[in-house]
Amino acid sequence: NAGVTQTPKFRVLKTGQSMTLLCAQDMNHEYMYWYRQDPGMGLRLIHYSVGEGTTAKGEVPDGYNVSRLKKQNFLLGLESAAPSQTSVYFCASSLIGDEQYFGPGTRLTVT
Amino acid sequence: GIQVEQSPPDLILQEGANSTLRCNFSDSVNNLQWFHQNPWGQLINLFYIPSGTKQNGRLSATTVATERYSLLYISSSQTTDSGVYFCAVHNDYKLSFGAGTTVTVRA
Numbered sequence A: 001n002a003g004v005t006q007t008p009k010f011r012v013l014k015t016g017q018s019m020t021l022l023c024a025q026d027m028n029h030e031y032m033y034w035y036r037q038d039p040g041m042g043l044r045l046i047h048y049s050v051g052e053g054t055t056a057k058g059e060v061p062d063g064y065n066v067s068r069l070k071k072q073n074f075l076l077g078l079e080s081a082a083p084s085q086t087s088v089y090f091c092a093s094s095l096i097g098d099e100q101y102f103g104p105g106t107r108l109t110v111t
Numbered sequence B: 001g002i003q004v005e006q007s008p009p010d011l012i013l014q015e016g017a018n019s020t021l022r023c024n025f026s027d028s029v030n031n032l033q034w035f036h037q038n039p040w041g042q043l044i045n046l047f048y049i050p051s052g053t054k055q056n057g058r059l060s061a062t063t064v065a066t067e068r069y070s071l072l073y074i075s076s077s078q079t080t081d082s083g084v085y086f087c088a089v090h091n092d093y094k095l096s097f098g099a100g101t102t103v104t105v106r107a
Helices: none
Strands: A004-007 A010-013 A019-025 A031-037 A041-051 A064-066 A074-080 A085-096 A106-110 B004-006 B009-012 B019-025 B029-038 B043-048 B052-056 B059-064 B069-073 B083-091 B094-097 B103-106
Touching: A004 A085, A010 A041, A010 B029, A019 A031, A031 A074, A031 B029, A031 B094, A041 A064, A041 B094, A074 A085, B004 B083, B009 B019, B009 B094, B019 B029, B019 B103, B029 B059, B043 B052, B043 B059, B069 B083
Parallel strands: A010 A106, B009 B103
Antiparallel strands: A004 A019, A019 A074, A031 A041, A031 A085, A064 A074, A085 A106, B004 B019, B019 B069, B029 B043, B029 B083, B052 B059, B059 B069, B083 B094, B083 B103
């Protein structure tokens, strides 16, 4: 099993550009999550999903949208990137809201 | 939301030393996880521990849910133990993270 994978690993955007981050899991987990990590801080929850076709807001949802069209994939979109969205983005999944497993992260820089 | 506080913020160890990291949380939680973030940024699951004590090699963890704290013990530390250790508490299927303890193990 590959576990949780994220695409891309690195990305540089200009202010105002858009992009989509892809998270995929092969563990048949119901729940998926997107977090961001800023320097010197723990992770903060952006959005999450408790099953295919569902999404919900987390702690810091502004400026992001998500979709869960397939159980194994969870997409995070930035419609108009801002420098404040420079961060490392982590995706995670869990079977039924229990132990969470994390992907390797995506380092995003917005100039 | 739930507040999660970790101490100490930084820890420098000589190889072979033992240490204890602490995690306090402000409210009742469903569960708790400890992670190690290695120098390459990868988050590694260490323990999933709602209460009691678990051991995995040189690492062990104890959670006392009624008193709202958890401890992570590192024994006979090695340079590969360096990195940031995060405590995260489960509430309504979501995780709330502490700010982490940065551990540096010197050879």
